[in-house]
Amino acid sequence: MQFKALVKQVPFSPYKLRPHVEGVRGKDVSYALHLLNTQAVKRVVPIRKVIQSAAANAMDRQGVDVSQLVIKEIKVDQGKIFTYFKPGSMGRAATQRKRFSHISVILEAKNKEA
16 A cells, blocks of 8 residues: 655655655655655755655554554655745846755555555
């Protein structure tokens, strides 16, 4: 059984989130949450929350314990980009881009009878 969670419009660039996601892909959920709790950057908070949300979906819908779940798929996609202008050198306008991300997680039970 697979359990999904999705969060959209996370205010961090996908280029900055992907290295943290690579570290937890394919790992147990309890290990991944512990690993993300030990990292002292604000970027891991939405990743941790979406994994916790998928684990809560598993517990609510099928009664599957967190210790029996594995991260089957986790991906970070590009969201919207806010484009705005700030003053640049010699009176020009410099384009600034604020990138957003979408994070999706699919969890799967370790044993098939769960």
